[in-house]
Amino acid sequence: MALHYSFVMDGRRPAGYGTAQRVSPEGKVGMKVLVVEDEAKIADFVCAGLREQGFAVEHCANGTEGFELASRGGYDAIVLDIMLPGRDGLSVLKGLRKAGMATPVILLTARNELDDRIEGLALGADDYLAKPFFVEELIARLHALVRRVSGERQNVLAVGKLRLDRISREVTWFEQAVDLTGREFNLIEYLMRSPGRVLTRTQILEHVWGYDFDPSTNVVDVCIQRIRKKIASIAADAESPIESVRGVGYRFRKLDAGPE
Amino acid sequence: MRLSFRLRLALLSALLAGCALAGFATLTWWFVRDIRVQQIETDVTEHAGRESARRLPSSGWQQSEVVLARTLGARSPVEVLLLVEDAAGATVYRSARWPADTDAKQFPWPPTPTPDPLARRSDPRMLPPPPASSWVIRPDVDLRPLEPTVAISSFRADGVDWRAGLAVTPYSRVAVAMSLAAVDADMAALRNSFLLAVPLALALIGLGSWIVAARALSPVRRLNASIRTVTAAGLDQRVTTREQDREFEELTLAFNEMLARLEKSFKQASRFSADAAHELKTPLAILQGQIEREINRAEAGSRIQGVLTGILDEVRRLSAISRKLLLLAQADAAQLRPQLAPFDLSAALLALAEDTRMLAPALQVSEDVPPGISVSADGNLLTQILHNLVSNAIKYNVEGGWIRIAASCSPERATVVVANASAGIDAEDHGRLFERFYRADRAHGRRVDGLGLGLSLSRELARVHGGDLELEVAQDHSVQLRLTIPLLPTLASAATA
Numbered sequence: 001m002a003l004h005y006s007f008v009m010d011g012r013r014p015a016g017y018g019t020a021q022r023v024s025p026e027g028k029v030g031m032k033v034l035v036v037e038d039e040a041k042i043a044d045f046v047c048a049g050l051r052e053q054g055f056a057v058e059h060c061a062n063g064t065e066g067f068e069l070a071s072r073g074g075y076d077a078i079v080l081d082i083m084l085p086g087r088d089g090l091s092v093l094k095g096l097r098k099a100g101m102a103t104p105v106i107l108l109t110a111r112n113e114l115d116d117r118i119e120g121l122a123l124g125a126d127d128y129l130a131k132p133f134f135v136e137e138l139i140a141r142l143h144a145l146v147r148r149v150s151g152e153r154q155n156v157l158a159v160g161k162l163r164l165d166r167i168s169r170e171v172t173w174f175e176q177a178v179d180l181t182g183r184e185f186n187l188i189e190y191l192m193r194s195p196g197r198v199l200t201r202t203q204i205l206e207h208v209w210g211y212d213f214d215p216s217t218n219v220v221d222v223c224i225q226r227i228r229k230k231i232a233s234i235a236a237d238a239e240s241p242i243e244s245v246r247g248v249g250y251r252f253r254k255l256d257a258g259p260e
Numbered sequence: 261m262r263l264s265f266r267l268r269l270a271l272l273s274a275l276l277a278g279c280a281l282a283g284f285a286t287l288t289w290w291f292v293r294d295i296r297v298q299q300i301e302t303d304v305t306e307h308a309g310r311e312s313a314r315r316l317p318s319s320g321w322q323q324s325e326v327v328l329a330r331t332l333g334a335r336s337p338v339e340v341l342l343l344v345e346d347a348a349g350a351t352v353y354r355s356a357r358w359p360a361d362t363d364a365k366q367f368p369w370p371p372t373p374t375p376d377p378l379a380r381r382s383d384p385r386m387l388p389p390p391p392a393s394s395w396v397i398r399p400d401v402d403l404r405p406l407e408p409t410v411a412i413s414s415f416r417a418d419g420v421d422w423r424a425g426l427a428v429t430p431y432s433r434v435a436v437a438m439s440l441a442a443v444d445a446d447m448a449a450l451r452n453s454f455l456l457a458v459p460l461a462l463a464l465i466g467l468g469s470w471i472v473a474a475r476a477l478s479p480v481r482r483l484n485a486s487i488r489t490v491t492a493a494g495l496d497q498r499v500t501t502r503e504q505d506r507e508f509e510e511l512t513l514a515f516n517e518m519l520a521r522l523e524k525s526f527k528q529a530s531r532f533s534a535d536a537a538h539e540l541k542t543p544l545a546i547l548q549g550q551i552e553r554e555i556n557r558a559e560a561g562s563r564i565q566g567v568l569t570g571i572l573d574e575v576r577r578l579s580a581i582s583r584k585l586l587l588l589a590q591a592d593a594a595q596l597r598p599q600l601a602p603f604d605l606s607a608a609l610l611a612l613a614e615d616t617r618m619l620a621p622a623l624q625v626s627e628d629v630p631p632g633i634s635v636s637a638d639g640n641l642l643t644q645i646l647h648n649l650v651s652n653a654i655k656y657n658v659e660g661g662w663i664r665i666a667a668s669c670s671p672e673r674a675t676v677v678v679a680n681a682s683a684g685i686d687a688e689d690h691g692r693l694f695e696r697f698y699r700a701d702r703a704h705g706r707r708v709d710g711l712g713l714g715l716s717l718s719r720e721l722a723r724v725h726g727g728d729l730e731l732e733v734a735q736d737h738s739v740q741l742r743l744t745i746p747l748l749p750t751l752a753s754a755a756t757a
Contacts, residue, residue, distance in 0.1 A: 039542055039545075039546065041546040041549075041550070042542070042545055042546055042549060045546075045549035045550055045552070045553050046549065048553060049549075049552075049553065052556075083538060110537060110538045110541035110542050110545065117599065118597065118599045121599075130541075130583075131541040131542065131544070131545040132541060132544040132545035132547070132548040132549070132575070132579050133545065133548075134548065134549075134552055135549055135552055135553070136552065181614055182611060182614075183611065183614060183615065183618075197556060198555060198556060198560055198565070200552075200555060200569050200572055200573075201569075201573075202569075202572055202573050202576045203552070206576075209615070210640075210643055210647075217619055217651070218619070219615055219618050219619045222618040222619065222621070223618055226618070245560050245561050245565070246561050246566065247561075247563075247565065247566030247569060247570075248555065248560075248561070248565050248566055248568075248569040249569065251560070
């Protein structure tokens, strides 16, 4: 499988990225993704969301065509709906795996989730997302997927003075370690992935706590406050990297790493 | 105690056969005896008549008695008695063994026949004996003896029944008696053979019907066995009609038809939930995706962004409800198949305790979770159960209350107990807590926001794993929910996994 990574930090970088990053939050700009989804409106915001994040997106609306496109190769990942006109998603996946295509596949399903998930994973899908889903979550999964396939080349996220190591699960702020719990680490990692982007409480809740957590809880706010407190205890005068957006949620500041 | 159908069948047949046999034996015995006695009566009467026609000296009668015993077929001379009296009533001959207590005068002697004058004249005994030298044939004389009058009498002597034939002529009275001892002995032998044969026959019939009943019931047993395998294997199976008797083939067909109807309605229910899922989730996905996009496009912190965020939360709530309903529908239709994998219960519970502290800082949260409890479960579903338990414990708590999360582990199953302080649950609410959309009344206010599906769904999900979820009210002011999950997949869930 040919992965088309372009680690160039040039004009193709998406708008949301900081200007002076030493390491871009994700770095895999220019990844080519095939979206096979028949519902035009879903395809519309998925494609738009992915493009905003710097992915090169191709879209097709039926299974037969999707299979032909995918068989040609050249994609870094495929987002595959299960209910499709023509060949259904599971059949496309089966065909691809049979033909020896190992391109990472994320399945989208609205149907009988558990059955689809089991069958899909058994057929060789790499991940699975139940409708309705957040595009932000799809992007996070795509990044994680490609990272896994490419052998974890992007283990360190750095925005401003905040560095995060995904392998050792260590976070440093002004080169001092911040002691975070599992949830806190996952939350800050999620925010750091797209600096400057507003993430709603619900999006954060779903990514960090899981699908079924009661959306009416204030656990996100509590968790953010604790992270802020921990960071502030290291450098009290520095501006907190996590910014509240009133009535919406939070976003990670586009922090300048500053001169070394 | 209720006897088995087979045993009842065998006993009933034995009872019926027993009644029939007993009736038959009794009648047979009766008829045989009657015939024998009648034969004896005929014989003694005939011989009495014959003897009455003779005139013999006393010694001649003794000889005659011996002959009589032989002709009557008596097994010993003791069984025959002879009495001869002359016309005046004087005893000419009486058997030596004549029973002492039997008075011949008491016999119902028939009346003396009145001789026809002509006949008397012609009776050779009335004529003067012809001269010895000249035998003359007198055609006018009827040589037949005068017919005696006869009667039958029965008496009892020395413990034995006797039948006596009585014959009366104008010259003599003769009684020939025969004992019924031989008949009684024969009848006793017959009765004994019946008493031996009938129970034997009954036992044979009982055994036979026991075996026949088993044979008759064996198709039912076979049918039962195949129905069991079919229902265990799934609704798409059918009982084979091959090797079935005609009567049971109908039963099998009826059962198969019932299975087909069941399967159809199950499929409908499951297709409905799949369709409903698709129909609901697609517009929800569109709505959510578009709102998400607009939130990111809107100016950060603007009013419209806040409004959109509020709408997004409601959309998420709506999808959570529809997802729970669909899970319940699937569980009801037995269509929920968990994907079992090792799941670190201890780690999940510790993370949950951490969340609980963040969610409810005012509550005293304690946990007693030994490390390393791993269960075989569907991570998504089990996490959902645990979330539910904890969010319930928070929702239905009291001000300044407490929550305790404890886990333990036996060789077969892991047990999670989530307890919390409570204002108390009414006794009538206990059983209803697991009803869908039911919430204890005091929780109906807006203060507690949630959906009365949580516990119901959690219990279903626990059962899908082969475990259970139960409510235990420890004291008045605490509520305790106990979740059990098998460490190894149960047979039922392993078969579907």
